Amino acid sequence: MRLRLRQFRLRTGPHEHRVVQPWSPLRHTSLRDPEEYGLLMGDHDGLNRLAGLFSxxxxxxxxxVHVPLRDGVPPDEGRGELVDLVLAHPEAGLRPTKWPELRRRLVHGTPLTVRTDERRTDRDARAWLDRPGSRDVLRHTTHARTYFLIGGRDAFASAATAFAYAAGWGPRHKRVVKGHSACMTCLHGELAAGHDILRHPEIVICFKPYPPYAHFRRPGR
Structure with missing residues (x-):
């Protein structure tokens, strides 16, 4: 996949951070604060680009990777505060408490185009599934109206394939032609366990076309 991004290089003390954002916003994609049970809803473009960004x-x-989601079209479903999304490896040295300071300085970015390798992503996602007892997971927290996912390659790859599945098969769901959302999959095993031993954190991924729905056609029709 070809991704158009905006790149920033910011220095805090002795550390330099590289931050990228989508060049254009994901207007019809949103994330409800998933402290325990989150809802991510998007159209084909938003879910497809999220697959690429996770990859x-x-x-x-x-x-x-910073994905601003709070400034899009507000969703008409779900409850909870709308939040942005940040993806990072531990090696990036990001502390969520320092994020507001960095975010305020994201003002003069430069264009960047990258390509993702879907075959490599699928391979590493399958490798993650084949290691049920020793999988890496994504640590997660919410701070400053931003949801942070911090972890390793294979867990991000697995999440990328979940978004690709939702983007590819969501438009084929029968309910969506009338404007209904369709629950496609979720991020569950990719997320680190929370404090509540009775409930594992989860982000449900839903597809929903944006209005006017009369112009939406399921693939093959």
């Missing part, structure tokens, strides 16, 4: 994050250990 890019999987192989960019020293890059912070």
């Amino acid at each position: 890019f994050a999987a192989y960019s250990r020293h890059t912070i």
Whole structure:
């Protein structure tokens, strides 16, 4: 996949951070604060680009991927505060408490185009599934209206394939032609366990076309 991004290089003390954002916003994609149970809803473009962004994050250990989601079209479903999304490896050295300071300085970016390798992403996602007892997981927290996922290559790759599945098969769901959302898959095993031993954190991924729905056609029709 070809991704158009905006790149920033910021220095805090002795550390330099590389931050990238989508060049254009994901207007019809949103994330409800998933402290325990989150809802991510998007159209084909948003879910497809999230698949690419997670794939890019999987192989960019020293890059912070920032996906602004709060400024899009507000969803008409779900409850909870709308939050942005940040993806990073531990090697990026990002502390969520320092994020507001970095975010304020994201003002003069430069264009960047990257390509993701879907075959490599699928391979590493399958490898993650084949290691049920020793999988890496994504640590997660919410701070400053931003949801942080911090982890390793294979967990990000697995999440990327979940978004690709939702983007590819969501438009084929029968309910969506009338404007209904379709629950496609979720991020569950990719997320580190929370404090509540009775409930594992989860992000449900839903597809929903944006209005006017009369112009939406399922693939093959």
